[in-house]
Amino acid sequence: MDKLINGKEVSKKIREELKKEIESFPRKPSLVVIQVGNDSASEIYVKNKEKAALEIGIDFKHIKYEENVKEEEIINKIKELNDNDDIDGILVQLPLPKHLNETKIINTIDPNKDVDGLTITNMGKLMNKMDGLVSCTPLGVIELLKAYNVEIKGKHVIIVGRSNLVGKPLIHLFLNNDATVTVCHSKTENLSEYTKQADILVVAVGKKNLITRDMVKKDAVVIDVGINREDGKIYGDVYYLDVFDKVSLITPVPGGVGPMTVTMLFKNVIKSYKNKITSK
Numbered sequence: 001m002d003k004l005i006n007g008k009e010v011s012k013k014i015r016e017e018l019k020k021e022i023e024s025f026p027r028k029p030s031l032v033v034i035q036v037g038n039d040s041a042s043e044i045y046v047k048n049k050e051k052a053a054l055e056i057g058i059d060f061k062h063i064k065y066e067e068n069v070k071e072e073e074i075i076n077k078i079k080e081l082n083d084n085d086d087i088d089g090i091l092v093q094l095p096l097p098k099h100l101n102e103t104k105i106i107n108t109i110d111p112n113k114d115v116d117g118l119t120i121t122n123m124g125k126l127m128n129k130m131d132g133l134v135s136c137t138p139l140g141v142i143e144l145l146k147a148y149n150v151e152i153k154g155k156h157v158i159i160v161g162r163s164n165l166v167g168k169p170l171i172h173l174f175l176n177n178d179a180t181v182t183v184c185h186s187k188t189e190n191l192s193e194y195t196k197q198a199d200i201l202v203v204a205v206g207k208k209n210l211i212t213r214d215m216v217k218k219d220a221v222v223i224d225v226g227i228n229r230e231d232g233k234i235y236g237d238v239y240y241l242d243v244f245d246k247v248s249l250i251t252p253v254p255g256g257v258g259p260m261t262v263t264m265l266f267k268n269v270i271k272s273y274k275n276k277i278t279s280k
């Protein structure tokens with residue numbers, strides 16, 4: 001089992017450290033999660049975040065709107081939260097219903113409280129190698145690789161998926177760590193010709209078993225971000241059992257990247273809290 005990248009374990013260790021750090025603060029850091037509608041996956045994600053936040057001592061507030069809420073109402077709420085000094089982090093649970101302008105809503109969040117790292121300001125800071133808040137899942141991927149002493153510098157990293165949430169921030173995180181980066185997406189021709197070249201392969205697509213044994217290089221490090229629900233079970237994008245004995249390290253799904261995403265969210269809330277204290 002020493003091929004396993006155990007996100008649960010790494011995450012547990014980091015959360016224990018964060019909990020200790022929070023205990024030394026004069027007040028609890030606070031996170032507000034805004035949810036719209038009843039998307040079943042979002043319900044699970046928000047509940048998981050709440051449970052884990054309370055466990056480590058982060059104040060958690062959940063604001064939930066009906067599916068047909070007006071955009072203006074959300075925008076006004078975010079502005080109110082931006083102005084509230086007791087709030088450190090604001091997160092809008094995605095996806096939003098189609099009638100809402102996701103870009104506009106996200107970019108209403110004060111970049112200093114944007115703990116999902118999705119505002120144009122924080123994306124721009126990442127591109128420019130400036131200190132800011134970085135998207136949680138990509139941050140979790142890098143932390144996992146570091147926890148397992150995987151050398152990134154000079155390695156050929158192939159990222160499959162180019163979303164704002166995962167693929168795009170990862171491009172810059174890997175570049176900032178001196179990797180050579182190739183990005184693939186739905187229009188990429190001959191995907192396997194690329195994936196086979198990867199020293200580190202990161203897959204964030206949302207298609208069960210997209211990556212099979214013939215598509216990976218021997219001894220590659222494989223990070224599976226995908227979450228695919230089928231008959232009450234969760235699967236990744238990588239056909240885990242098929243590739244397992246060919247690769248050197250691999251994340252399971254569940255128990256790999258998922259727990260790290262929530263942990264990095266808390267790390268961002270604490271960062272935002274500390275930035276506020278030091279800027280006073």
Ligand code: NDP
Pocket residue numbers: 137160161162163164165166167184185186187188191204205206207225226227228257258259261
């Ligand atoms: P998106 O749907 O926003 O993006 C998917 C990406 O995959 C797109 O760039 C798309 O290309 C690309 N793609 C689609 N089909 C193919 C294909 N056949 N070959 C190559 N590329 C393809 O998803 P997200 O980035 O938000 O999430 C990706 C996966 O990761 C999902 O399963 C999601 O549930 C999971 N996830 C897991 C998290 C965790 O904590 N573990 C956190 C966030 C997401 P194009 O741009 O051309 O459309």
